[in-house]
Amino acid sequence: MNWVVPDEHQIQSSINWLDIAAHQLHTAVAWIDGQDKESPLIIQYRGIAVDDEKSIKWGFHEPRWVCSTKYRPPVGKLTLRFNEPLSTQPSPIVLRFTASPNYCYWDDGGGLIDGNPTLPNIDFKIPIEPQIRRYYLMQPTITCVRVSDSLPIVITSVSISQSRGQWARSVTLEFSSRIDAQRAHNELLLITINGYEFYAIAEQPSASKAFGIETHSSTGRSRTAELSSPYRLPISYTNTVLRSLGGIIGDLLQNTGWTAELSGIPDFSVPAGAFSVGNKSPIDAINEAASQLGCMILADDATRKLTIIPRWPTVPWEMATAVPDLTVHDAVITNYSESVSRNPLCDVVWLRGEQQGISAKVKRTGSAGNIPAADISAQLIVDNQAARIAGTNALADTGDKLNVTLSLPVMVDLPPATPGMLIGIREGAEVFKGTCDSWSIRAIVSDRGDIDIEQSITVIRSIA
Known part of the structure; x- marks a missing residue:
């Protein structure tokens, strides 16, 4: 619509076109001479056009990019605590929210139902239990490559172990030659055992020689060792301001390339100056913070991520109704032994x-x-949630325990266990449960090329 002034103006009409009823649209136009004018517009879709006929596009919308700056809440929940006393003075509380950056996503089109629907989170637990077969046919495989350049490293045996008190796995390697040992020294290795991947750093080489025999081996740790000495210098840290537990752990991991999350632990606030460590590596400082709460560290070496979980993810008095993470039975148990501690x-x-x-x-x-139980004194007992976590794990450690050691194969439907897992052991129709305290896997290649792979786990079950 061209006005008397140079500026052009547009009028956009919104019409509901899912029904067949006629619509009438009145547009009021105010001219510069002050007189109001009206421009009536009548549209009928499935009948005879009245006064004017418009072209309306029908069908699904085309694929397009959609950009928006609407607020998107971060992952997790935001807690606002108003702990100051009520004051009658006019002092309003100011909340400042940072504007969300422009975010774009691709819409592949669709009708009334979005082509990219938002699916709910799958939050149910499916236990792992290998099938009972008359016999099991397995073809063991073991490979080792150097991560930096994918160079194959030939090994004749490997042993990997971890317990709930360790933040890194212990690794022992035996190489087929001196050249392989030299190529692997102080390098990050990717070891694949029956399709399951493990990262290790060969740190301490050793060699032994006898008449006609020369053996080269090395011991090391998993990739989490990147956060310890000698790869990281010792640090001293004190939370100079009010920080949450997750914030303190994030401060300790700053500029390391690793991330951390809390699982099964509610985050709580730590007052300024309450937590401090001195002359410790980042992972040792995080392990000290976790130990004060009766927790432990699990590491995902592939994604370089630490997870802080309770030492007892499922406490003994709740195991009867809990769903096991892994259930084993007689068909896959190759060795069984048990002992009682009072x-x-x-x-x-x-x-x-x-x-x-x-x-x-x-x-x-x-x-x-x-x-x-024995009293607990720690820096991080600064909140009721912290006391609840530490106290619950301390009580779970008490009582008579049955220590069960199992030897198991490593298969597609029987993956390597993880410390802290709730393990179910099936005896006939009954299943008794316990917490995985330690785990180890061993793979050996014989002189004829035969591969023997076996994992061993220790399960702690409360019997009192």
Whole structure:
């Protein structure tokens, strides 16, 4: 619509075109002379056009890029704590939110139903249990390559182990020749055993010689060793401002290329100056923080990610109704042994912070609370949630324990176990459960080229 002034103006009409009823649109136009004018427009789709006929595009919208700066909440929840006393003075609270950056996504088109629907998170637990067969046919495989350039390294044996108290796996390698040992020294190696990948750094080489025999081997740790000495210098850290537990761990991992998350642990605030470490590597500092809460570290070497979880992800008094992560049966158990350790069963524990913090009493629900465990004093006991986590894991350590050692194969439907897993052991129709305390895998290549692979796990089960 061309006005008297040079500026051009447009009028956009929005019409609902899913029904067949006629629509009438009145457009009011205010001219510069002050008089109001009207321009009526009548449209009918499935009948005779009245006054004017318009062309309306029908069908699914075309693929396109959609860009928006609408707010997208971060992963997790945002907690606002208003802990200042109420004041009648006019002092409003100012909340500042950073504007979201422009975000674009590709819309591949579609009708009334979006071609890219938002699917809900799959949040259900499917236990792993190998099938019972009359016999198992397996073709073991083992390979080793240098990650930097994918150079194959020939090894004759490998042993990998980890327990709940370790933040890195222990690795022992035996090479087929001196050249392979030299190529692997202080290098990141990718070891594949029956399709499952493990990362290791060959750190301490050794050699032995006898008449006609020369053996070269090395010991090392998993990729998590990148966060320890000698790869990282010792650091000293103190939270000079109020920080959450996740924020403190993030500070310790700054500029390392690793990330961390809390699993099964509610995040809580740590007052300024409450937590400090001195002259420790980043992973040792994180392990100290986790140990104060009765937690442990699991590492994903492929994605360089640390996960802080409780030492007892499933406490003994809840195992009866819990779903095991892995269930094994007699058909896949090649060796079984058990032993009993006697410990008093406690139902209450007292905890307190050090320079700052709280004093708390954690009691097992439904118990009398009259048999105390050893008191716990730690820097991070600064919140009720911290006391609950540490106290729960301390009580779970008490009582008589049945230590079961199992030897198992490594198959497609029987993957390597992980410390902290809830393991179910099937005996007939019954399944008793325990927590995986330690795990190891061993692979040996014989002189004839035969490969023998076996994993061993230790399961702790409470019997009191």
